[in-house]
Amino acid sequence: MGHWGLTRTLAAAALLVAAPALAQQGPGWKMQGSLDAMAGQYFYNGGAGAVNGYFNGNLQLLRSLGTDSGFYLDATGNYTGFKQVNELAGGGTLFQQSMDYSLGAKWIKRFEGGYSFMPRLGVHSQLFRETTDETWGKGLYDFWRTEAGLTWERKTRLGIGVPWTYQFTLDLYYTHYPHFQSLASQFGTEQAAPDPGSRILDTVSTQLGYRSEFELPDFVSVYGFYSIDFISFNDQKVVDSQGQYLSALRSDSYQTLSVGASKRLNDLDVFGRVRPVVALSLIAADLFSNQNHFDADPSRLKFIGAYYDYWEARFDPSVNLTFLKTMTTARLGYEAALRFYTGRVTQNGDGSYTGDKLRQTSHSVFVEGTHPIWKGLCVKARGTWSAVSSNMDYQQTYVYNYHDYNYYAGLEWKF
């Protein structure tokens, strides 16, 4: 990460501090955002991580130049001292601290007839400390990302009754891992190692998206979203069935389709009146890659084509409850996910391969509550439990069957 990462980190912090003053001095500026200060802990297969902090700040500066144009700036900073349940639980590091910073700007230009054109630019960096010998800014998986996007929006109607907003989006992401190079490229010369490429995680992604949103009567909102990503790996070479590296570079495509709906139900006559909002989303996704895998373990020496290809489905119901007497909110959600790898085969406990394709299943439940205590200040708590299982019995290098949970609690201030 080096100087670039630290520079961006400092820039994000400076913006968070300086923005309120800027907003006060500049006519026409508006400011909104939130600050979270919490503590939490992570549990994985019976083991517990230490209690640590969670801090998140988000600030947006809005500048409207009239009814047809304007822009806003967005800055986010985050420190997480404990792992989230969706972060590589099976991958080997119980200990993890991360910092996340992003800066972005978006221009909004509106045209008559409900059309809008919205270009954006942004930078994003993530820093990790995952082992005792990693220091901030030196994490193996630190990355920074430069991103740019274009959104073309139309707000119209579906018949008389239903407002319909749709968007076509184009987003470009360039992601660079400054500390991650293949070992062969760093140390391979003296051992006459093959050349798998050097910056094997660096990518350029081109994401095309389409989104539609509908407001239906009876407090129902519906959306649909489709995107396809074309991911070019700048320097990751394709491995063949002999374990040799070709000159061709890896390229993936990832597409996702999600549909969802939410509905506000009638208030419940309990606890001084409770307002429920139920929601459901369904997501289908697949990934295709030209990259394969050659297992160089001498007892196996197995070539697996289409190693990364998979498709998956997710099912996410949730309910949001607002206790109107106290304005306390509670949110309960569940997610079930299935992933089927089309090329990757499973292994027995001793590492030998079977003819079955890898399947992964996960279930997670989260509960979150907030309670206002003064103006925009509220106490907040969240807990998540997750269980992951698979038909993979070989878990020497990655744990495919595990359960974990975490919690955090603290204060949230919205302004």
Added chain:
Amino acid sequence: MEILMKRLLLAAVLAGALVARAAAAIMLIPNGAVQVRAGAGAWASATGPMEMTAGQEVRTEAGAAAEVKFPDGSRVLLSPLSQFKMESTDHKETILGLSLGKLRAAFSGFMSSRVSIRTPTAVCAVRGTVFELGADAKSTQVNMAEGVLEIQDQKGQRAVVTSEETVTIGEQGMETPHQVALTDSRALDAVRPMVVNRESARDATRRMLEDMRNRELKANEAQLGKDAIDAFGRRVRIEEYLLRPDNKSFELLFLSHRQDRFDWGHMVEIFNSKIPDDMSQVPAIIAGTFLSQTQPSHWLKSMEFYATNTVDAEREQISLGNPTRIDFSGYLNHVPGTDFRYYPISIDDVQTLYGPGVPGGARVQFDQHQDFGQTSGGLFTWTQSIVNNLGTLALLDQLQMDPSSVVDVDPANHGGAPTDTAACNLGGDNCMFNSGNAEFAGLATVSSSPSGPGKADYLVSTTYSDGSTLAVEKFLVSNDGKIYNSAATADTFTQNGSYNLEINIKSNLFQGRDIDVLIAPEILQQKKTETTTADSLQP
């Protein structure tokens, strides 16, 4: 600008309503000539703030206005010449009425489960909204500012109206809602909190896909065994490559990198002839080198295991002679002359240390030779040589035995008592045990479990007679750096399991450095297979 400011105020009211905890009463605040009545009663002037109850009606004269404040912070501003009714209100439903005139409303949507405003031609259900509503006996005009409103006309036609839309509902029903022009005074700022919140959420959804993809790249590195934590809490990156120096051999290269050091090693296997392109057949070829009932067409000629910290190194070279037909009935079916197998005619196993601190830069510490029929006809012969008190290789012991003899292969006779020459010498055997000689004084090997009982941390330390030492510590360590906790035996480390094998090699010849590689246990398992000698077979 005035209109704009008023809308901003309304928006602020809407936001503030979320936390407002005003008194439970609904308050009417008149401004000018305002009258109030209950039911069909007579109109009475409202001269100051007063509480409103269900069934009451308010009207404003020309030039007058009024404000109705609700307990949840919602507000209704009545324009001049308007008539407004509080038809009913409770926690389930609040029904308001505008029979004439115009109002501007900011509703938080929390006062009842359902909030609606009725006009002579429409019913407007509020979701949480800032809007203007104008009505007379024949039509209703809705101008949405921010939010969502549901409208139903007299024919039952329903429509949802969102920000900056306007719609007229007449006696014949409603027209299609349409957006106000950007030049219209009712148009809002292009960039305002609700727009930014919505757009930020959409962008975040798309960016999340990219975040998830990067998280998955990281997970794949772990799934491929490229990323692990060692027994000392350090991140180790591992890469393994298969190289093909020629069509008779392959080399497995394994690289271990920590933040401040690099260790690597290789295992090279050379065969007698071209091995198939399908490398998955190689393990079967190796297995066929030993004890095959038919003469193998392919067999292993040599294997080399090498580990280094780039300065010091340890190498183990194993050379195998051609397969030859040997009567193994003493080991296998115990009926002499009936169970012939193909087995390498010789196996040489040489261990060498390298480094600037090693005398001469390189020294053989250990050499084991095994042959069948070469030293003595019809017998297996093992000779082990080891560094002596002068730092040179010297014969430590020699064993011989007949693999077709059930009595001769009995461990009690050749392995159970390594110094019992008489017991070893059966038939034509010629056994020698020199470990008691002065040149091997001080030679000692100690085994221990430094991390305590039950932990898979197994240390074997050898002190040679010349004072040199070699300590090999093996850990079974999980991907997150935890040492396997069970009854650890030496053999545990060559078994497959859900742990990585970390081998730490120390020697006082390495000048304080060590070699520390993290490898898949299968590598060691294969090395063990290839160093298997007939004496490790059990009758």
